[in-house]
Amino acid sequence: MTSESWVAGSAGSGFGVDNLPYGVFSRRGELPRVGVAIGAHVLDLAGLAAAGLVDDRRWFASGSLNAFMAAGRAAWQANRARLTELLTDETYRDRVEPHLVPRADVELLRPVEVADYVDFFSSEHHAANAGRIFRANGDPLPPNWKRLPVAYHGRSGTVYVSGTPVVRPCGQRFTAPGEAEPSYGPSLRLDFEAEVGFVAGVPSPPGRRVGTEAFRDHVFGFLLVNDWSARDIQSWESRPLGPFLAKSFATSISPWVVPVAALEAARVTPPAQDPPPLPYLRCDEPWGLDLSLEILINGHVVARPPFALMYWTSPQQLAHATVNGASLRTGDLFASGTVSGPKREHRGCLLELTWNGTEPLDLADGTRRAYLEDGDTVTIRATAPGATGAPLSFGEVTATVLPAMP
Amino acid sequence: MTSESWVAGSAGSGFGVDNLPYGVFSRRGELPRVGVAIGAHVLDLAGLAAAGLVDDRRWFASGSLNAFMAAGRAAWQANRARLTELLTDETYRDRVEPHLVPRADVELLRPVEVADYVDFFSSEHHAANAGRIFRANGDPLPPNWKRLPVAYHGRSGTVYVSGTPVVRPCGQRFTAPGEAEPSYGPSLRLDFEAEVGFVAGVPSPPGRRVGTEAFRDHVFGFLLVNDWSARDIQSWESRPLGPFLAKSFATSISPWVVPVAALEAARVTPPAQDPPPLPYLRCDEPWGLDLSLEILINGHVVARPPFALMYWTSPQQLAHATVNGASLRTGDLFASGTVSGPKREHRGCLLELTWNGTEPLDLADGTRRAYLEDGDTVTIRATAPGATGAPLSFGEVTATVLPAMP
Numbered sequence: 001m002t003s004e005s006w007v008a009g010s011a012g013s014g015f016g017v018d019n020l021p022y023g024v025f026s027r028r029g030e031l032p033r034v035g036v037a038i039g040a041h042v043l044d045l046a047g048l049a050a051a052g053l054v055d056d057r058r059w060f061a062s063g064s065l066n067a068f069m070a071a072g073r074a075a076w077q078a079n080r081a082r083l084t085e086l087l088t089d090e091t092y093r094d095r096v097e098p099h100l101v102p103r104a105d106v107e108l109l110r111p112v113e114v115a116d117y118v119d120f121f122s123s124e125h126h127a128a129n130a131g132r133i134f135r136a137n138g139d140p141l142p143p144n145w146k147r148l149p150v151a152y153h154g155r156s157g158t159v160y161v162s163g164t165p166v167v168r169p170c171g172q173r174f175t176a177p178g179e180a181e182p183s184y185g186p187s188l189r190l191d192f193e194a195e196v197g198f199v200a201g202v203p204s205p206p207g208r209r210v211g212t213e214a215f216r217d218h219v220f221g222f223l224l225v226n227d228w229s230a231r232d233i234q235s236w237e238s239r240p241l242g243p244f245l246a247k248s249f250a251t252s253i254s255p256w257v258v259p260v261a262a263l264e265a266a267r268v269t270p271p272a273q274d275p276p277p278l279p280y281l282r283c284d285e286p287w288g289l290d291l292s293l294e295i296l297i298n299g300h301v302v303a304r305p306p307f308a309l310m311y312w313t314s315p316q317q318l319a320h321a322t323v324n325g326a327s328l329r330t331g332d333l334f335a336s337g338t339v340s341g342p343k344r345e346h347r348g349c350l351l352e353l354t355w356n357g358t359e360p361l362d363l364a365d366g367t368r369r370a371y372l373e374d375g376d377t378v379t380i381r382a383t384a385p386g387a388t389g390a391p392l393s394f395g396e397v398t399a400t401v402l403p404a405m406p
Numbered sequence: 407m408t409s410e411s412w413v414a415g416s417a418g419s420g421f422g423v424d425n426l427p428y429g430v431f432s433r434r435g436e437l438p439r440v441g442v443a444i445g446a447h448v449l450d451l452a453g454l455a456a457a458g459l460v461d462d463r464r465w466f467a468s469g470s471l472n473a474f475m476a477a478g479r480a481a482w483q484a485n486r487a488r489l490t491e492l493l494t495d496e497t498y499r500d501r502v503e504p505h506l507v508p509r510a511d512v513e514l515l516r517p518v519e520v521a522d523y524v525d526f527f528s529s530e531h532h533a534a535n536a537g538r539i540f541r542a543n544g545d546p547l548p549p550n551w552k553r554l555p556v557a558y559h560g561r562s563g564t565v566y567v568s569g570t571p572v573v574r575p576c577g578q579r580f581t582a583p584g585e586a587e588p589s590y591g592p593s594l595r596l597d598f599e600a601e602v603g604f605v606a607g608v609p610s611p612p613g614r615r616v617g618t619e620a621f622r623d624h625v626f627g628f629l630l631v632n633d634w635s636a637r638d639i640q641s642w643e644s645r646p647l648g649p650f651l652a653k654s655f656a657t658s659i660s661p662w663v664v665p666v667a668a669l670e671a672a673r674v675t676p677p678a679q680d681p682p683p684l685p686y687l688r689c690d691e692p693w694g695l696d697l698s699l700e701i702l703i704n705g706h707v708v709a710r711p712p713f714a715l716m717y718w719t720s721p722q723q724l725a726h727a728t729v730n731g732a733s734l735r736t737g738d739l740f741a742s743g744t745v746s747g748p749k750r751e752h753r754g755c756l757l758e759l760t761w762n763g764t765e766p767l768d769l770a771d772g773t774r775r776a777y778l779e780d781g782d783t784v785t786i787r788a789t790a791p792g793a794t795g796a797p798l799s800f801g802e803v804t805a806t807v808l809p810a811m812p
Contacts, residue, residue, distance in 0.1 A: 115562075115563055116561050116562055116563045118650075121647060130646075134646075142645040142646055143645070144578075144588075144642055144643060144645060147578060147587075147588060148578055148643060150643065150645075150646075150647055150650075151647065151650050152558065152559070152647040152648050152649075152650055153558070153559040153560060153561055153650070153654065154559060155522050155559055155732060156521075156522055156562070157521055157522045157732075157733060157734075157735045157738070158612065158732050158733060160612075167612065167613035167731050169730035169731050170615075170729055170730060170731070171729055171730050172550075172553060172554055172684065181553075181681075182550075182553060182684075183684075184684045184685070184686055184729075206564065206566075206573065206656075207573035207808075207811050208811060209576075230730070233730070236550055237550060237554060237556065238646070238647075238648070239548040239549070239550060239556075240540075240548055240556075240644070240648070241527060241556055241557065241558040241644075241648040241649065242558050242644070242646070242647040242648020242649070243558075243647065243648070244524075244556075244557050244558055244559070244727075245726070245727070245729065245730040245732070246730075248559065248727075248730060248732040249612075249730040249731045249732050250612075250731075275587075278578065278588075278589075278590045279590070280590055320651070321650075321651070321654075323576055323577055323590075323651065324575035324576060324577050324636070324639070324651040324652075324654060324655040325573050325575050325576070325655045325656075325810075325811065326561060326563075326564050326651070326654040326655050327563060327564060328563070329563045332563070402613075404731075405613050405614060405731065
């Protein structure tokens with residue numbers, strides 16, 4: 001189906017012509033603009049538009065993808081088809097090549113101006129492990145868990161692009177078992193959560209729900225999310241209204257947004273749902289996504305969570321989040337919750353990997369981790385089956401932990 | 407101190423020259439602009455600016471207060487001082503009068519472009535009543551409640567200005583005790599929550615906290631909030647991550663933002679805090695606010711909650727929300743949580759007023775309410791002691807419940 005691109009090295013790079021993820025970049029001293037990853041290059045869409053090679057309605061000379069995301073599915077399809085044509089047909093090469101910028105020469109910026117940020121809790125393995133750790137004697141899953149995709153709102157103002165350092169948060173927490181009172185200080189149980197998110201492009205009106213069948217009409221694409229979490233702050237503050245400061249200091253996202261259309265070959269049947277969900281959560285199409293995640297601490301792989309095993313799918317999450325008539329805005333970000341699987345090496349956060357610090361993790365450099373230390377760099381990568389057979393890359397979301405501020 | 411304004415009827419109206427709340431308004435066919443309430447008029451600040459009567463750096467010909475709020479405290483003080491001069495000095499009358507628009511001739515719009523929306527839970531009476539209703543055999547307050555101001559993030563994309571109807575939300579809920587499974591349908595326990603909010607004007611950088619002493623440097627003003635709540639959806643969905651769809655369908659705010667500077671005469675000593683809060687939550691100044699709220703259903707007063715009794719004050723809430731290094735953006739909205747007091751007539755929501763529907767409320771028109779019915783109009787008003795002795799008005803936040811959509 002998909003031809004190879006004339007861009008040298010793009011085939012097999014994870015950023016072939018079957019991927020074409022969108023991002024925002026800047027070159028030294030220049031204003032941000034929209035680009036697409038191809039091989040080791042960024043294709044400058046604002047430059048292509050200025051040269052008359054792609055349609056542009058003030059979409060691409062922009063500091064975010066939001067204007068293009070708001071344009072809707074027909075515009076997304078047309079742009080993707082045109083870029084495919086430009087990048088595979090040798091006759092365009094001379095005109096397009098001037099708009100290819102080596103990735104090493106640009107800074108990748110936050111791709112999306114985030115409107116609201118919703119974080120789900122949709123991995124059964126993660127939810128059950130968390131339940132076993134925090135409620136040792138009860139049912140590992142809360143009673144609502146298989147009836148609806150549990151979620152909460154996070155802080156959209158602290159969503160940062162990959163590469164932005166994360167300052168260790170301070171707050172109230174207990175520092176040892178049996179303490180009578182919490183104290184104030186830096187979190188001692190700083191964790192990551194490996195997640196996959198999607199961003200809405202097309203708004204929806206108040207009072208109307210967005211059914212599972214309308215997912216593709218509203219959602220522009222997928223990206224990687226690290227939902228940084230301070231476990232000690234979280235366990236103390238969360239009753240009865242859920243996590244707040246334990247999450248609100250920082251959320252990291254990858255710079256590339258992979259279009260929904262690039263993920264057709266990644267779609268798989270999700271796990272069977274028992275009990276069957278209520279009609280508003282039913283989905284006629286298989287919307288499991290066979291993404292392979294990889295988590296690294298300081299360059300050492302510590303887990304490989306399988307996204308295909310997520311219990312609740314993305315269209316179900318969107319249908320649930322809007323079933324009460326909550327409207328969508330361009331830039332709404334929905335994250336999956338920690339991605340975990342049945343095996344230890346599938347677990348997507350240190351809470352699970354070290355069983356809340358009781359089983360420290362040995363890194364390949366000989367050091368051990370119960371929770372994150374200052375200076376640690378956490379990287380999450382993912383690939384998906386691509387249309388050409390070769391895997392398609394999500395790139396990565398990475399960030400280094402800085403010490404708490406005085 | 408404060409002189410009277412030459413605007414006829416402004417003294418004693420609640421919108422005298424000691425108040426001067428900011429809002430955004432439009433006249434038929436015109437673009438939105440910033441105005442200030444004075445008596446029964448709106449003073450058109452964009453018009454004043456065009457006439458060279460007030461300093462304006464692209465603040466006032468705007469669809470929101472955000473640009474002016476971002477300008478900072480010195481700009482807020484200078485503008486307030488200048489408006490006071492223009493409205494009290496008769497010699498300005500001829501030049502200012504053309505910019506007074508009768509309130510009846512304008513539409514009041516949402517004053518703030520909301521960045522993140524945080525909702526607290528800071529009334530001890532409300533928290534304890536909720537605890538007694540939902541956890542009959544336990545301590546009414548969660549163990550963290552007197553140590554920190556509990557809060558969660560709400561949905562900023564569904565914050566609507568007063569007057570915008572609210573569609574009854576649908577979702578999963580139980581319709582009768584003893585049901586084995588939840589069903590899908592319109593909420594049967596739709597409630598209001600009478601709250602007072604504040605909005606941040608000046609951002610703060612990531613990783614730095616905003617101490618209680620810096621409150622006035624960041625916060626522009628206060629307004630009224632109705633945090634609509636679907637109690638049946640809430641009680642089922644909230645474990646373990648807190649409320650989501652029960653709140654995210656709509657939050658209503660009043661159109662006028664009362665400047666912090668207008669509330670000096672309203673400041674009172676808040677309730678004593680025992681145990682003493684951790685140092686980062688201590689506040690050298692008294693920041694209780696003696697606001698008198700009034701809640702009406704279809705024009706009948708059902709409660710009069712006293713804001714002066716709130717356990718956690720606004721500067722404490724802001725210091726807590728940023729203690730983990732979460733940055734502030736212009737437009738961040740922080741709501742107090744339901745305002746309730748020790749008496750039945752002080753309770754700020756139907757959950758408490760009807761004890762979760764078990765003690766229905768008799769309205770003066772002979773009807774009864776366990777929870778809200780379609781067509782009900784809920785109005786929240788407030789006044790505060792003003793600098794002149796006469797009360798200063800917050801105006802109102804009002805909205806009518808529309809039936810659920812099919």
